[in-house]
Amino acid sequence: MNATNQRQRWNLSIWAGFLFVVAGFLSYPFFIQFPATRDVPWVNFVLFAAGLVLLVIGLKRAFGQPATYRGKVFGPILTVLSLLVAGMFGYIVIFELRDLPASSGAPHVGLKAPAFTLTDQDDRPVSLGDLLSSPASTASTEKACAVLLIFYRGFW
């Protein structure tokens, strides 16, 4: 029995797959720093997908060629753990992406936009009235035909 075990090869695919899943989970605070990977954490999803593919390959080896590869015990354990981690991550991220306030009091079409005065990037105060009565760009001298307000989460 011992002799057989020694001849079995380590099922690296399973361990690598598990590491990918763990990396996908732990790297979330890193990738959330960048706008391109924050709104949809696609890098994390790619890591999870790669990890699960490796786990499937590893399991196939463990059960298909048990004489050659180890992993009949730790393979299923790590796979279940990985599925739990990936599932929890997906649920939280997808749920939280949609966890937005109702904003039912936001100005509707046809209503006057609430007035404001805020500070611009050059520390100058700018009011909605200023925006509506000045040109759309420095290249123009005519008053703007419209103002587009883009509220966004910020880059902190």
Next chain:
Amino acid sequence: MRSFQLKLPEFWARGIRVVAISVDSPEINRGHRKKMGFSYTFLSDPKTETIRRYDLLHAGAGPKRTDIARPAEFLIDPTGTVRWVNLTENIGVRARPEQVLQAFDEHIHNTPAR
């Protein structure tokens, strides 16, 4: 934000002033504008007064549970009237510049304010 910068000539050609509003400080806006090459206006609402007035507060969603704005876009005509609104249901899905240009052409350009 980047997509609007890329389409900025089309906004300016139509006379649309593009303005971004968030809780970021003028200093952060300055740095971010420079780094990303953004040339439209960035306004700073650190106390979320305007964000609250527009009912866009996303309480506790920022770093260290601070309050921030939820994503939203408003197109306002020269009389100060809202002519188009986009309130996303998913943070990952925002208004595309093409959508806003189309809204302008449909709701403002064809019915100029008197």
